[in-house]
Amino acid sequence: MSAAAFNTFLDNKHRLSWWELTPFLVLAILPFVARDYLPLATQIIIYIIFTLSLDLLVGYAGIVTLGHAVFFGIGAYTAGIISVRGGWGEGLSGLLISATISGAAGVLFGSVVLRTARFTLLMLTLSAVFLANEIANKASWITGGVDGLSGIDIWPLFGIFAFDMFGITGFIYALAALLVVWIFMRWLVHSPFGQSIAAIRDNRSRAAAIGIAVLPRLVVVYGISCAIAGFAGALQTQVIQFVGLKAASFELSADVLIMLAIGGAGRIYGAFLGPVIYLAAQDYFAKDDPVLWQLWLGLIVMAVATFARGGLMALLRRTAASSAK
Amino acid sequence: MTPALKLTGIEKRFGGIAATQNVEMSLYAGARHALIGPNGAGKTTLVNLITGVHRPDSGRIFLAGHDVTNIPQHRRVRLGLVRSFQITNLFASFTVLENIALAVAERENIGTSVRSARGFLTHIADEAYEIARRMRLGDVGLRKVTELAYGQQRLVELAIALGHRPTVLLLDEPAAGLPGSDHAIVLEVLQELPKNVAVLLIEHDMALVFGFAQTITVLAEGAVIATGSSAEIRSDPQVRRVYLGKRSR
Amino acid sequence: MQLTVNIGFQALAYASVLYLMAVGLSVTLGLMGFINLAHSVFAMTGGYLAAIACGNYGFPWYAALVAAPVFVGLIAAGIERALYARLYGRDELDQVLFCIGFIFITGALARMAFGPLQRPIALPNELATTISAASFTFSTYKIFVIAIGALTALVVLFSLERTRFGSMVRAAVENRGMAESVGLRTTLIFTCTFAIGGALAAIGGIIGADLFPINPSYAFDTLVYVQIVVAVAGLGTLRGSFISALMIGLIQTVSGYFFPEYGTILLFLAIFLFLFLRPQGLFGRPGVN
Numbered sequence: 001m002s003a004a005a006f007n008t009f010l011d012n013k014h015r016l017s018w019w020e021l022t023p024f025l026v027l028a029i030l031p032f033v034a035r036d037y038l039p040l041a042t043q044i045i046i047y048i049i050f051t052l053s054l055d056l057l058v059g060y061a062g063i064v065t066l067g068h069a070v071f072f073g074i075g076a077y078t079a080g081i082i083s084v085r086g087g088w089g090e091g092l093s094g095l096l097i098s099a100t101i102s103g104a105a106g107v108l109f110g111s112v113v114l115r116t117a118r119f120t121l122l123m124l125t126l127s128a129v130f131l132a133n134e135i136a137n138k139a140s141w142i143t144g145g146v147d148g149l150s151g152i153d154i155w156p157l158f159g160i161f162a163f164d165m166f167g168i169t170g171f172i173y174a175l176a177a178l179l180v181v182w183i184f185m186r187w188l189v190h191s192p193f194g195q196s197i198a199a200i201r202d203n204r205s206r207a208a209a210i211g212i213a214v215l216p217r218l219v220v221v222y223g224i225s226c227a228i229a230g231f232a233g234a235l236q237t238q239v240i241q242f243v244g245l246k247a248a249s250f251e252l253s254a255d256v257l258i259m260l261a262i263g264g265a266g267r268i269y270g271a272f273l274g275p276v277i278y279l280a281a282q283d284y285f286a287k288d289d290p291v292l293w294q295l296w297l298g299l300i301v302m303a304v305a306t307f308a309r310g311g312l313m314a315l316l317r318r319t320a321a322s323s324a325k
Numbered sequence: 326m327t328p329a330l331k332l333t334g335i336e337k338r339f340g341g342i343a344a345t346q347n348v349e350m351s352l353y354a355g356a357r358h359a360l361i362g363p364n365g366a367g368k369t370t371l372v373n374l375i376t377g378v379h380r381p382d383s384g385r386i387f388l389a390g391h392d393v394t395n396i397p398q399h400r401r402v403r404l405g406l407v408r409s410f411q412i413t414n415l416f417a418s419f420t421v422l423e424n425i426a427l428a429v430a431e432r433e434n435i436g437t438s439v440r441s442a443r444g445f446l447t448h449i450a451d452e453a454y455e456i457a458r459r460m461r462l463g464d465v466g467l468r469k470v471t472e473l474a475y476g477q478q479r480l481v482e483l484a485i486a487l488g489h490r491p492t493v494l495l496l497d498e499p500a501a502g503l504p505g506s507d508h509a510i511v512l513e514v515l516q517e518l519p520k521n522v523a524v525l526l527i528e529h530d531m532a533l534v535f536g537f538a539q540t541i542t543v544l545a546e547g548a549v550i551a552t553g554s555s556a557e558i559r560s561d562p563q564v565r566r567v568y569l570g571k572r573s574r
Numbered sequence: 575m576q577l578t579v580n581i582g583f584q585a586l587a588y589a590s591v592l593y594l595m596a597v598g599l600s601v602t603l604g605l606m607g608f609i610n611l612a613h614s615v616f617a618m619t620g621g622y623l624a625a626i627a628c629g630n631y632g633f634p635w636y637a638a639l640v641a642a643p644v645f646v647g648l649i650a651a652g653i654e655r656a657l658y659a660r661l662y663g664r665d666e667l668d669q670v671l672f673c674i675g676f677i678f679i680t681g682a683l684a685r686m687a688f689g690p691l692q693r694p695i696a697l698p699n700e701l702a703t704t705i706s707a708a709s710f711t712f713s714t715y716k717i718f719v720i721a722i723g724a725l726t727a728l729v730v731l732f733s734l735e736r737t738r739f740g741s742m743v744r745a746a747v748e749n750r751g752m753a754e755s756v757g758l759r760t761t762l763i764f765t766c767t768f769a770i771g772g773a774l775a776a777i778g779g780i781i782g783a784d785l786f787p788i789n790p791s792y793a794f795d796t797l798v799y800v801q802i803v804v805a806v807a808g809l810g811t812l813r814g815s816f817i818s819a820l821m822i823g824l825i826q827t828v829s830g831y832f833f834p835e836y837g838t839i840l841l842f843l844a845i846f847l848f849l850f851l852r853p854q855g856l857f858g859r860p861g862v863n
């Protein structure tokens with residue numbers, strides 16, 4: 001053993017592997033082979049971004065929240081309000097503004113809520129999402145209430161690419177957004193900062209004992225996570241040209257948690273797999289019998305929680321490890 | 326000369342129980358000081374008070390002359406006050422070297438950096454390896470800490486503490502839970518600690534204590550009942566009484 | 575004055591239902607540290623049993639009120655042993671997911687078996703009346719609800735303080751490791767308290783059917799209310815949930831009377847502020863989480 005061996009280990013652990021690019025390869029060829037599925041694929045991409053933001057919290061920082069839909073909702077509604085009430089239809093700036101507001105709200109909320117832990121934290125996030133939902137419901141003069149905001153008109157991107165009815169522009173828009181978020185998240189998670197966040201998750205008291213200012217660092221992560229969640233929400237609003245109460249609902253918070261769990265938390269690519277499996281399955285099953293879909297989903301979720309912890313990613317890892325022997 | 330660590334009049338009550346009563350202590354650079362006492366005497370509580378896990382009800386704590394009584398724990402660490410834990414308290418999803426590197430990175434203020442996407446910068450990794458090697462952990466550096474034998478985990482505990490280049494090092498029962506045969510290694514490691522560090526050792530193993538310490542403080546029911554050299558403490562009748570004929574360990 | 579009395583009365587009735595639905599949860603959380611988001615499933619089961627038995631088979635209401643909770647308690651014990659016990663000590667995410675999955679399953683089953691609509695529970699005639707005293711009129715049914723709630727609270731308190739089982743529960747909550755080392759069979763205690771909690775929730779589901787209608791999404795609908803009762807009461811307390819239910823019942827009723835257009839905004843805002851200022855709840859020990 002030597003210092004060089006340690007450095008090699010780190011290089012290998014954090015290096016970009018070829019298979020990490022497969023999701024993008026698959027998505028890149030999709031418009032050519034499965035054009036009908038572009039709207040579904042776009043929705044999946046949006047949820048991947050949302051799930052990535054939750055993974056940062058749950059998988060890397062160890063913070064379980066039932067209220068992440070609040071920030072998706074803030075982003076979604078901000079983008080909608082900018083367009084419908086403000087008349088501003090420029091896409092990229094709309095995304096950035098929504099993400100910033102969502103992130104700022106996250107920093108505020110996080111600095112309040114992260115002082116508590118476990119059950120109280122869970123209840124605070126739960127109360128927050130119900131509160132957000134009620135506010136979105138009642139403030140209908142700005143949010144459209146139960147009917148939501150429609151007629152969201154995003155100007156052609158860069159003046160050239162208009163949102164077409166086949167969804168190609170929307171798909172590429174979303175794919176580009178995913179690429180940006182993925183690069184950002186991957187860098188963050190593999191950085192020294194990311195390591196210290198994982199250390200906090202592993203052992204909060206030890207982290208403080210090695211000089212980490214735990215609360216401020218968690219607030220930063222929380223803010224980043226909420227900004228990305230808001231980014232996803234704004235993206236959805238712009239692409240489907242509608243925002244409704246579901247964007248800030250407990251139902252959505254539960255759904256994204258489920259997606260993350262099925263895919264596997266703490267491994268980035270779980271956040272890719274989860275939405276794919278969930279939305280593809282939902283698209284397939286819920287058409288015929290939504291109640292049966294709910295039953296199956298419940299069974300899968302309970303099974304994952306009880307037996308298959310770490311979701312699909314952990315399963316894949318275990319298979320890869322045992323086949324390597 | 327300013328003491329590296331100084332405690333004046335430290336008091337702490339939990340509910341109705343006085344866990345710490347009017348504790349005074351001074352440690353100078355290079356000190357080899359042991360804190361002993363029967364179970365429940367309040368030794369770990371005192372360490373928690375010094376490091377900032379608890380706030381004392383009254384009294385002051387000085388680190389190289391700085392009053393740190395009201396400074397949060399993580400800031401005291403950055404000023405050089407570092408502890409190890411009685412119950413092994415590691416970062417479970419990381420390897421041995423990474424555990425140490427985390428502490429080194431914090432010391433260098435790189436813990437918040439996004440400069441690299443490689444986990445740890447090269448010079449941090451190098452230093453972590455050096456520390457591991459000195460702690461006889463060089464061979465197991467790339468193993469996950471959860472896979473290690475308990476004895477080696479205790480050494481990782483110490484290694485993490487050393488990652489900070491402490492000026493004051495509080496060791497809470499480093500040999501706790503180890504079979505007698507491993508205590509010799511712990512003593513060796515303790516004797517190799519940097520000369521300028523002020524070390525406060527809490528231990529039950531008297532062989533370890535007398536082998537390591539130049540001065541000893543005896544704590545009973547939260548109060549200091551004797552301080553002195555090992556020879557003095559050995560022959561102190563009050564200390565004998567407190568321990569009631571208890572042998573080492 | 576009339577208004578105050580009315581509000582107080584409604585709040586008491588609401589609080590009684592909440593209490594019944596939540597008291598079991600607060601004990602299991604304190605005992606096992608398990609965050610059971612799915613506790614309302616037992617209330618729902620009780621409600622459906624009563625609705626079907628009384629509505630479809632003409633079962634007398636009082637009999638259903640006694641029989642259904644017993645049945646639910648037994649089911650709860652079975653589920654605890656078979657499923658919940660696997661997740662004790664596991665991390666939060668697994669427990670939360672488990673509960674969400676359980677809610678989905680039971681909701682879907684309820685939908686498939688009983689259809690999507692609400693199932694009302696027909697009250698016996700003598701309860702569907704009003705009583706007049708002084709210048710006030712009270713619903714007999716709500717008096718009955720309050721009586722059940724108060725009686726249950728008294729019985730729970732009495733059991734905890736005076737019975738052997740109660741002291742075993744208190745010991746296990748206080749310090750499980752210690753309790754085990756003095757020979758208490760904590761797994762048996764867990765199962766029993768879980769079952770009793772489920773049975774009480776079933777009572778709450780039945781008598782609270784006018785406040786929380788029995789329908790397939792019952793467990794989701796009532797989730798937040800039941801959980802915040804426990805959060806506000808605090809962890810490690812076995813007695814605080816009654817006061818907590820009263821507080822929440824009061825806020826809900828008052829805001830319903832004076833600010834109906836704001837819906838539940840005031841309630842959640844109040845809860846949020848409360849938990850922020852006092853994370854350990856009313857009676858919880860600080861640092862216990």
